[in-house]
Each structure stands twice: as structure tokens, then as C-alpha cells.
Amino acid sequence: MQLQILVVDDIAESREALCALVRDLGHFVVGADSGHAALALMQCSRPDAVLLDLLMPDMDGFEVTRRMRELDGGRWMPVIVTSSLQGEEHFIHALENGADDFLARPVSAGLLRAKLRHYEDVLGLQSQIATLAQRQSDILDNILDPVLTLDASGRLEEFNRAAHTLADLHGRPLAAGATCRSVFGMELTALLAQRECRLRRVGGEEFVAELGLSEWRDQDRVHFTLVLRDLTEQRQVERMKDEFLATVSHELRTPLTSVLGALGLLAGGAAGALPPPALSLLEVARRNGTRLGRLIDDILDLTKLEGDRLVLHQRPQALAPLLREALSANQGYADRAGVKLASEGLDATPVEVRLDADRFQQVMANLLSNAIKHTPAGEAVSVTLAPAAQGVRVTVRDRGPGIDPRFRARMFEKFSQADGTDRRAQGGTGLGLYITRMLVERMGGRITADDVAQGGSFSLWFPANGAAPRAGGPVVLHVESDFEARRRVAGWLAPLCRVESAASLEQAAALRLDAPPALVVGNPKEQGAPVEFCTALRRLAGGRPVLLYGDTVDRAFCDSVGLPWLNAARSGPQDLAQAVLNVLGSAARPGANNVK
Structure with missing residues (x-):
């Protein structure tokens, strides 16, 4: 690496000798006969290093060093002072005033070569670090989402180009040192618990943003980097999707109701007696029409739940009678499948739970129909009611093949099925468990898939009497x-x-x-x-x-x-x-x- 060296010395003979020595070492050199001339050269071209004589008549090396530091633009430039004076006091004074190194005159060619080689390596590393820092800065500035970094006290340290469009709560553009409360309307501890936040742009427009957060440390200092993704367009697309699904579902429901009604009239003999083969075909049409109706109901429930438009009528309910009702409602399906329904703990656990009775029956219908569907004929599906920590647990267990461990992590997600092929043994859309989970959570409960040795088992937990866990609880x-x-x-x-x-x-x-x-x-x-x-x-x-x-x-x-x-x-x-x-x-x- 060839360095550009500035040699500053008011004595022409010693200046030229030092310049010749630097050239012999393979570096580019420029000479200046005074401190003022050196500073003027730095205005036009910045050297990589400076060899500076301490004793000059117009401006000594100490003052030249100080002024050079004001012109270095933040990039380190080694200043090596030279002097023929005896003693080390003047070198110590120079180092205290901003110099980086020193050489005694006459300058040793070997020592100068070693020092320049050292600074050549250091300046090379500095160039690499500066390139890397600029690259990281360019990447950050080209991220389309605003990225903010806060310190441990919640003050804004830095932000990328996209964040320049943001304003604080008073409409002022973001500035370093702004507090978390002035930007987000809350303290840092509260912000860290959020998944979304409301922000304001320069000009007054407000929007909701998804909050991505990472915590990192610089030595012993904690920093928080926030990535803010504008959810306006995403929410608009979701609303359009929900409105489309709701409209299509309603439009399908109306003709389907008429079709099922007509099929019922035909089966009842309204158009005259039908031969047995025709009645068999009518039963196939009625069964599949009913299945289609359930699918439409699932889609309608899905759009209401995800759009937060589903109204729940929750009140304290005795849980045991609701479970008996659910068992009775599914008894016919179990009889047709040759599966027994059993219960345990319904009389021993008299407890009230705050929930919507109709939606709870929908939850139990989903769990029981799944359990019956996967249980071999002659086996039993059990429903157990038992007390649990600060609440009550309802468990529905079948004797089927069990849950594939690879499917367990995503079984409560939308459209999830253990067998996603078109050859799966059991039908379904993958919405049942997703809707069940959302209904249970909306009613203040939680659903889990239990790890059992045989079959599948699902547990519902609800807080007793609808009370949330106490702040002083476990x-x-x-x-x-x-x-x-x-x-x-x-x-x-x-x-x-x-x-x-x-x-x-x-x-x-x-x-x-x-x-x-x-x-x-x-x-x-x-x-x-x-x-x-x-x-x-x-x-x-x-x-x-x-x-x-x-x-x-x-x-x-x-x-x-x-x-x-x-x-x-x-x-x-x-x-x-x-x-x-x-x-x-x-x-x-x-x-x-x-x-x-």
C-alpha cells in the first residue's frame, strides 16, 4: 500500500533529505516549508500521514498538530513529530497535544521504514472498517421500513433514512435524543411489551405499525433496535379479503338453504313416492349439502373472528350440564360410527365458568366430531372434567392413531392438516381446530394438545368463575x-x-x-x-x-x-x-x- 506522506519542515535541506528518504521507501511525498503551508495543502488534499518538525518559526509543531486535528474530517491521520532536541520532554508534550508518534533527528531509515509499515497496516485496517461501516449504513438506509435504535433509558440514538418521514407526538421530525414517550406515547418498558404501536408521520398522518424488536449490547451498554412496518396496506387487504369471503359465503348460504329444503321435501314425499335408488341418491345429496353448509359456517365464523366482529354473550355457566348437552348432541354421530361416548367427573366437579354457551357447544362439537372420526368402531371417546390451577380443565380423548409429532407444532394454525394430500382418509378443511382455538381464547380460556401414549387428547382450560389469574397468584x-x-x-x-x-x-x-x-x-x-x-x-x-x-x-x-x-x-x-x-x-x- 503506497501512502501519501506530508513532510513539514522549514529548513529546506532537512526537508528534502526526509522527502528523499520517504520516496526511497516507496511512498508518495509532498513537502511544506511552514505550518501555514501544510494547513493550506490539507484544505486541497488530505495526506495519509504527516512527518512534522516541532521547531518552526511561524507556527510550532504543537499548534500545527492541533489545527490538523480540526481538519482531519473524523478519519484518523497519524502525525509523527520529529526533532533534534535532546531529552524526551518535548516529545511527551507533543503526544499530549495530539501527535501519535515521534522520531529523533537524524531520522533512521530503518526505524522510519518500520513505523511507516506499521501505519500502513493500521490505515489499511481503518479503510476496511470504514468501507464495512459505510456498507452497513447504506444497507440500513435502503431498508424501506423505519429502523430506530434506543438506549437503555429510552432515548433515540440513531435512525435510518426511512425514519426521517416520522414525527413525534407534537409533529416535529425525529431527532437524536428524543424520548420514547415523545415518539410512542409510552415509556420504554411498556413499549417492549407491545406487538404493534401507533406512529405519526411528518404532516400529521397516523398509522399502525408492527413492532419488531432486538436487544443487543455494546460492551456493558444495552440498546434496543426497533423495526417498524406500516400495516396500513396489509390491514386494507385483510379487510377486502374478509369482506369478499363474507359476501361469497352469504351468497352461497341462500341458494344452499333452498336446495336442502327442496331435497327434504322430495325425501318426505312432497312430489310423490320415490323409488329406493332415488331416495339413496337424495340422501347422498343431503349429506354433502349439509357438509357444504358446515364449511360455509366455518368461513363465516372465520371472517368474524379474524375481523373481531364476532359478538360473544358470556355469563357464568354451570359446566357439567353443557358437557352433557354436548355429549347428547353428538350421540347420533357416535352411534353411526360404532363409537361409545363416556364421561368422568361431571358430577364430582360442580364449577361455574364464564363463557358463551352456544360457542362452547361449537367448540365441543368440533372436538367430539374429530375424536369420533378418528376412533375405531368399538372403542370409546372420553370427556373428563377436573379442577386445575386457578380454574377447570375439560379433556376430550380418543383411541385413534394419535397426533403426528411433526404436525403438533402447527395443528392450531389455519388450514392445517396432518395429511395435506388429496388422498387423505378423513375430509376437512383444516379450519376446525383453528376456529376452536380462537373461540376458546376469546372466551378467556386456552386449548392444548396433550402428550398421551395412545390416541389423541385435547384439553380446554378456563378460569373458574371467569376470573382472571390474580396479580398475586403463582x-x-x-x-x-x-x-x-x-x-x-x-x-x-x-x-x-x-x-x-x-x-x-x-x-x-x-x-x-x-x-x-x-x-x-x-x-x-x-x-x-x-x-x-x-x-x-x-x-x-x-x-x-x-x-x-x-x-x-x-x-x-x-x-x-x-x-x-x-x-x-x-x-x-x-x-x-x-x-x-x-x-x-x-x-x-x-x-x-x-x-x-
């Missing part, structure tokens, strides 16, 4: 280094308990909780050696239950340390909620770990 302490994972788990478990989070074991130990945790959940990832982490987690729990939740360990390791484990990569929010419910339900026994 405390779950979650130790996890990843901020997003902590926020995600806290949201999933919010209906069940109060979650206190910590990024490390040290932070967890420093927390001042108003009640001991009923359960400690920890992820060995990035927390040191796994065995030592588990030992420390047990010590932190103080004899209370412990659950490992992560994907960096396996079943064999967890068995070896004697702790229950849930694989985060292969489980969803329902699985975690069920695991926590299992532990909280037995937390009265110190040290009990019932999650397997």
Missing part, C-alpha cells in the same frame, strides 16, 4: 438470555400466572420478588456449562419445581440431571402452557416435578 421465574424469547414466553403464560424474567442467573438472584416463584423455567443456552447451570437453577429454585425450556439440550441430558424438559423448537405456546399448568397444579408438594 409466580413463574424465567431465566433466558434472549430478550425476544423472554417477551414471547411472558405473553404466552400471561393468562395463567405472573412471569418474572431475567437474562442470567445473576440477574435472577438479584430480583426482589414479593412471593417465592412457584416454578423456575430456564434455558441452558449461553448460560455456561449446562450441568453447572442446572445445579445453579436448582439452587435458585430453593426446592421448588424446575423446568428446562430450550433446544440446546436433549432428553438424555435432562434425564441425567433429573430435570423435566420441554423442547422449545418442537413445541408451541399450548405445549408450554400445559407443562406449566401441570407443574402449578402440583406445586403444593415442594420439589415436585411432574412435567415429562
Whole structure:
């Protein structure tokens, strides 16, 4: 790498000698006979390094160094002072005033070569870092979504080009140092718990944005980078889709009702007696028309639920009579399939739950029809009512082939089916469990798929008497280094308990909780050696239950340390909620770990 060196010396002979030495070393050199001349040259062309004589009549090297630093544009430029004076005091003074290095005159060619080679390497690295920083800045500025970075106190540190269109709550363009409250209308701690936020553009337009968040550290300082995606167009497309589905569904419902009515009249002999083959065909048409009607009902419910237009009429209900009614309503279907319906705990658990009775019957119809459909003839489908932590649990279990583990993580998603081919044994659209989950959650409950040895099992949990978990109820302490994972788990478990989070074991130990945790959940990832982490987690729990939740360990390791484990990569929010419910339900026994 050839450097451009500026040599500053008021004595022509020594200046030319030093310039010749620099040229011999393979570098480009420019000479200046005074400090003023050197500063004038820097206005036109900035050198890579400067060899500066300390003793000059018009302006000494100390003042030249100070003024050069004002002109370097923020890019480091090594200044090497030279002097024939004896002693080191003047060199120390030069270094204190901004010089980077020194050489005693007469200048040694070998020492100069070594120093320039060193600075050549350093300047090369500086160029690479500057190129990389510029590349990162260009990438950030070309992201179409606004990206903001806040410090730990919630003050705006930097933002990309797209964020220049945003304004604070007073309509002023964003500026470094703006507070979180002035931009988002809330403090940083509240913002970190949000998935969406409302923002304002320069000019006054307001919009809703999806909030993507990452927490990172620079040495010991915490920063939060926010990516804000405008949801206006997405919401408009969703509204158009919902309106289209609702319109089409209503338009299909009207002629289908007439068709089914006509088929019923024909089967009843309104047009005269029909031969047996015709009655058989009518039954096929009626059965498929009814199936089509259920599909239209599912689509209508889906559009209402996703559009938040479904009205629920919730009031305290005795749960046992509703379950008996559900069993009775599905008895005919079970008889035709040769499946028995059994119940347990309906008389032993007299409890009231706040819910919509009609929608609860819809939920039970979905679960029972699925269970009956997958149960072999001669086997039984069971419905169990039992108390659970701060509420009650309803379990529907079949004796079918069970749930494919690969399907478990997405089984409550829209249009999800274990067999997505056109040759699957059972029909369906994949909407039943999705609608069931949304209805249950809208009524304040939660649905989970249980891990059982045979068949499939689904559990519904509802808070007793419709009461939400008390703020002073069970405390779950979650130790996890990843901020997003902590926020995600806290949201999933919010209906069940109060979650206190910590990024490390040290932070967890420093927390001042108003009640001991009923359960400690920890992820060995990035927390040191796994065995030592588990030992420390047990010590932190103080004899209370412990659950490992992560994907960096396996079943064999967890068995070896004697702790229950849930694989985060292969489980969803329902699985975690069920695991926590299992532990909280037995937390009265110190040290009990019932999650397997």
C-alpha cells in the first residue's frame, strides 16, 4: 500500500533529505516549508500521514498538530513529530497535544521504514472498517421500513433514512435524543411489551405499525433496535379479503338453504313416492349439502373472528350440564360410527365458568366430531372434567392413531392438516381446530394438545368463575438470555400466572420478588456449562419445581440431571402452557416435578 506522506519542515535541506528518504521507501511525498503551508495543502488534499518538525518559526509543531486535528474530517491521520532536541520532554508534550508518534533527528531509515509499515497496516485496517461501516449504513438506509435504535433509558440514538418521514407526538421530525414517550406515547418498558404501536408521520398522518424488536449490547451498554412496518396496506387487504369471503359465503348460504329444503321435501314425499335408488341418491345429496353448509359456517365464523366482529354473550355457566348437552348432541354421530361416548367427573366437579354457551357447544362439537372420526368402531371417546390451577380443565380423548409429532407444532394454525394430500382418509378443511382455538381464547380460556401414549387428547382450560389469574397468584421465574424469547414466553403464560424474567442467573438472584416463584423455567443456552447451570437453577429454585425450556439440550441430558424438559423448537405456546399448568397444579408438594 503506497501512502501519501506530508513532510513539514522549514529548513529546506532537512526537508528534502526526509522527502528523499520517504520516496526511497516507496511512498508518495509532498513537502511544506511552514505550518501555514501544510494547513493550506490539507484544505486541497488530505495526506495519509504527516512527518512534522516541532521547531518552526511561524507556527510550532504543537499548534500545527492541533489545527490538523480540526481538519482531519473524523478519519484518523497519524502525525509523527520529529526533532533534534535532546531529552524526551518535548516529545511527551507533543503526544499530549495530539501527535501519535515521534522520531529523533537524524531520522533512521530503518526505524522510519518500520513505523511507516506499521501505519500502513493500521490505515489499511481503518479503510476496511470504514468501507464495512459505510456498507452497513447504506444497507440500513435502503431498508424501506423505519429502523430506530434506543438506549437503555429510552432515548433515540440513531435512525435510518426511512425514519426521517416520522414525527413525534407534537409533529416535529425525529431527532437524536428524543424520548420514547415523545415518539410512542409510552415509556420504554411498556413499549417492549407491545406487538404493534401507533406512529405519526411528518404532516400529521397516523398509522399502525408492527413492532419488531432486538436487544443487543455494546460492551456493558444495552440498546434496543426497533423495526417498524406500516400495516396500513396489509390491514386494507385483510379487510377486502374478509369482506369478499363474507359476501361469497352469504351468497352461497341462500341458494344452499333452498336446495336442502327442496331435497327434504322430495325425501318426505312432497312430489310423490320415490323409488329406493332415488331416495339413496337424495340422501347422498343431503349429506354433502349439509357438509357444504358446515364449511360455509366455518368461513363465516372465520371472517368474524379474524375481523373481531364476532359478538360473544358470556355469563357464568354451570359446566357439567353443557358437557352433557354436548355429549347428547353428538350421540347420533357416535352411534353411526360404532363409537361409545363416556364421561368422568361431571358430577364430582360442580364449577361455574364464564363463557358463551352456544360457542362452547361449537367448540365441543368440533372436538367430539374429530375424536369420533378418528376412533375405531368399538372403542370409546372420553370427556373428563377436573379442577386445575386457578380454574377447570375439560379433556376430550380418543383411541385413534394419535397426533403426528411433526404436525403438533402447527395443528392450531389455519388450514392445517396432518395429511395435506388429496388422498387423505378423513375430509376437512383444516379450519376446525383453528376456529376452536380462537373461540376458546376469546372466551378467556386456552386449548392444548396433550402428550398421551395412545390416541389423541385435547384439553380446554378456563378460569373458574371467569376470573382472571390474580396479580398475586403463582409466580413463574424465567431465566433466558434472549430478550425476544423472554417477551414471547411472558405473553404466552400471561393468562395463567405472573412471569418474572431475567437474562442470567445473576440477574435472577438479584430480583426482589414479593412471593417465592412457584416454578423456575430456564434455558441452558449461553448460560455456561449446562450441568453447572442446572445445579445453579436448582439452587435458585430453593426446592421448588424446575423446568428446562430450550433446544440446546436433549432428553438424555435432562434425564441425567433429573430435570423435566420441554423442547422449545418442537413445541408451541399450548405445549408450554400445559407443562406449566401441570407443574402449578402440583406445586403444593415442594420439589415436585411432574412435567415429562
